[in-house]
Amino acid sequence: MAEDEVQYASVVVKSKKSPRATTEEDIVYDEVKISNQKAQQTPETNGPLLDKAAEKCRRYQQLACCFGILCVLLVLSIIGVCVYQNKITTLTAENQDLRREKKNLTEQIETMEKTWNEQNVSRAQWSIDEYCPKGNKGRSCTSCQKGWGKQFSSCYAYNDAKESDQRNWEGAREDCSTKNSDLTVVFDQIEKDYVKTQSPVIEGIQGYWIGLKAEGGKWKWIDGSELTNQAWIQQQPAVDGQCVTSLQGREWRSESCDEKNAWICEKKALSV
Template sequence: MNLTTDVQNLVTQNQQLETQNQQLETQRNNLTKQIQDLETNWNKLNVSRAQWSIDAYCPRTNNGRQCAACQNGWFLYMSNCYVYNNAAPDHQKTWEEARQDCRGRGSDLVVVQSQEEKDILKAVSVGSSGTAGYWFGLRAEGGRWKWIDGSNLTESYWTPQPPPATDSQCVMSVQNYNWIPVSCDQKQRWICVMKALSV
């Protein structure tokens, strides 16, 4: 009698384990399909991004594709590509919004690393005056002027000398004024930079 009961219990446990195994198998199959779908979508996205890069740097012309070191609308200087966003007042951005726009383009706000780069900023700021200028990658942090790459300001780039760094201030390039600090929440035009491609 006890042996029969034990056998029935084992049969019941076996059936339960088989049911659990089937459920786990179904879950595994579902997860495998999700992984395959994610891989397919990832591959499609990579192809799409690659195509965008090709189109951005090598646009189609009547003679096929003509490749350039910078995307259409950007200008090359030395080993960098620059774009200045000469937005109308109602489309201008705060410093943080401008930085997000640059990052969305695979670039960032300009970090001035030479007198030549400072001159480029001044050149593209043509047409701006007073408090209308262009954001670049310098702001006050902890009472110091800091570049977005984390380095401190090299004072020789500021003419004549930088003013005290007041948190919540960012710097813009203004024609005839060089660099001026203003509230980071002010809306301005902005300049993005990225490394040029070797073509």
């Protein structure tokens, strides 16, 4: 600032008559002019510098932003890899469990098939021995196995169990099922009379269960058919929970299905 004032004073005091002064004026003028030009150029010069600094700052910000994005992507990638690896581990373990389960099931099926085949062979042999027993002249086959009486197209067998071995109605059905049969079903008077012959009076036996039971206020056979001749039960009411027994010397009797009695089984006769 002091330098500018001195130059300004030199311009004011200049003399037109002195060539030397003119020279000095020119010099001073030139110097002032140069000084002014420098002064004028300073703000213009500072502008680009500031722009460059701002540009660098923006670049650094952009680089920092890109670096942050890369870090976030890297973290997400690591998390994804960990989740994927955990999923792979879980699926591998499940696959191994399924393979072991498949192996166990295969072994069980093979064992069951072997047992089934053995049982079938044993059952077939048992059937042959029961229906075609060996005698002095070889095997002789019959329609009903030993201990069963044939009538019409069925085989009948009564169980004369002692009192301690007698069963309720459901228990009697279970025993018949083990013999591939069920409690007897009667269709007509001829069969009813025959069933009486299979209901002998034996000490300790009060009756023999047959396949007739009260259901929904009606007497029904185990095959689902209804009793057509109510005289057979002497018009006794069909109260749910009541079942029927047969015994020689008396008519059919209605009793609680929970009572224990002997029973009569029936199954189809073989064609020989």
